[in-house]
Amino acid sequence: MVSLRNSLEDGVWTDPECPVARAADVVGDRWSLLIIRDAMDGARSFTDFQQRTGIARNILADRLRKLAAHGLITQVEAPSGRRKMYALTPAGKDLFPVIVTLRQWGERHAYATGERHSVLVDDRGEVVPPLVPADAGGRPLTSDTTSVRK
Template structure:
């Protein structure tokens, strides 16, 4: 799928996927959340070809999800860091992680978990809640078209 011009796709999900919906982008962002910042570290962590990584990083920067800044340690290189827009993907990554944990491991098979730094306890399961705080199942929700907005 080639990129659609931003204003074409009416659906927010489609627009989001247009930006991060390829094989590597979300893994790069996951690594970024885990503190990876350098080209070579992404490359080693992901095992992706360098030309592909170059293209993906450039696009993530162009889309305002990552930004290039001078390295924090003394080295003369640059680092890729998450912007505010990139940080807003946190719930997406966590939701994906939890879905992966729930459905892609055999019983008793170990996997990494996301914990609160303060108390080392696992984070809560991500939920879709109504305005008054009740848990919503997919069938209890509805996508309202913009024309129907008041």
């Protein structure tokens, strides 16, 4: 697996000491996040990603290369052996809470009341409850109750 440390193409991180900035350098553009989202939802082939997102082929190829270079997806042999498929790596799967949190933020803030949108459900068909960061004792955490130590 490729380490994200010191792996940005040009070697320059936006903010080398900030984990949020480093993560944004790797997956902070909309296409990368949508590719990860679709991989979590079963997309496996170049065509799957292109049809689901509507992304231009050259941009898709670039983002797939970048995500693979950073160890978030990997190419695997298709059962037919004719084409390569894409699969999330453990690092890519670790983005699941990020995707869920973005989805839930979008449900609350990017739609008018009553406006139709897709819904994330668990394997029993139940709507996934809101994700809320919590401390070790279960107390909800917010930007008002946390700070960054440098």
